[in-house]
Amino acid sequence: MVNLARCFHDIWSQGASRLGFPVYEASEAEITQQAAQTWTLQARGTRVLDNALEHRINPACPATLDMCWQDVSCRELHHTLLTGDDGMVFLANGRHLRNCPSLRHHPDRKIRRPLHFMAQKMKEPCFYLAGRNYENHGHFLLHHLPRLMAAQNSFTEMKQPKILLGNRVKRWQERYLAAMGIQAENILRAGAGTTHVESLFYAPQIWTDTALADPEILHKLRCAFLTHSQFSHASAASQAPVLISRADAPDRKLLNEREIAAEVERQWGTCEVLELSKLDFATQLRKFATAPLILGALGQGFANLLVASGALCLILDTEEQWSESYFSRTFRDLALMHGNMAARLFAGRSIQKREHWSYPLPKFKQELATATALWKQHRSLAPSP
Incomplete structure (x- = not known):
């Protein structure tokens, strides 16, 4: 069934892309309007890092580095659709959430489009921890886990959601989550095709201008x-x-x-x-x-x-x-x-x-x-x- 779901979604997505049907992007105003609740995960800030060693080895490198990060929010969204192994997110109206920095240069042809008639149902409230490159150690630790760490203080208000990963299974993902106190019974995985989530707590990855989150979160x-x-x-x-x-x-x-x-x-x-x-x-x-x-x-x-x-x-x-x-x-x-x-x-x-x-x-x-x-x-x- 997994391979069949992938096959149907790939045929639909590739056909739509070749025929010129765009993947419509949800605007920030539209995401805000659809949100039942909103939490601030990261407030903008800056820090200067001392790069004296690299500057000493090669004087062409700067002696100091400017690090900066931007405001990032988590929103409760109802009746979202997740697609593909990475878990691309679509609003109920079919518009794609492309506000994650990992999607800046991601082509439409690589995004699986939702098929409602094949959707699996997920009724538990879920915190989104999927997205591009979540199956990669470095990305998972530095780009995905920080938003979970930033959100944990609000989990009571979020109704103690399950942690929702994408479809690609990597055994080490659970060990990172266990180190944060997340037990195996609280981890769910989206399907390989389309997954309908009744209540999704969604935040984009919280790195922005700098490839790291707020140092306090890290x-x-x-x-x-x-x-x-x-x-x-x-x-x-x-x-x-x-x-x-x-x-x-x-x-x-x-x-x-x-x-x-x-x-x-x-x-x-x-x-x-x-x-x-x-x-x-x-x-x-x-x-x-x-x-x-x-x-x-x-x-x-x-x-x-x-x-x-x-x-x-x-x-x-x-x-x-x-x-x-x-x-x-x-x-x-x-x-x-x-x-x-x-x-x-x-x-x-x-x-x-x-x-x-x-x-x-x-x-x-x-x-x-x-x-x-x-x-x-x-x-x-x-x-x-």
């Missing part, structure tokens, strides 16, 4: 994760530097990962190589919360920088120059936000999308030495706790 998420991991400051002194391995990744493996780890060992005395797929979530969090140095090739494992504190964080990336690579920039900002020193290190060559690659070892030796010296100087000048 701090609450960080505290929830640390509590879940049973983190203890007593273990921090003995923790080793960690290198996030991509040996278990399907693509973009760092071919000279062992050489990079050996250089860390030479300069720092030790290095623990972490294959995150072999560690439970609580252990991952404790490793990241206590490591003095965190580095590795760009990948979703850097989302765990949410719990790092006072560390030196180095993100190895490709590209020919110091471009504003989207996710390496996001992970850098996430690290800086919580009092770490962080920098992106670029290999100086572009690669194909899924190509394995190597980081130039002589370049890394110099960059690691520079970064380590600046981090030690910063720590010596920091006030005692």
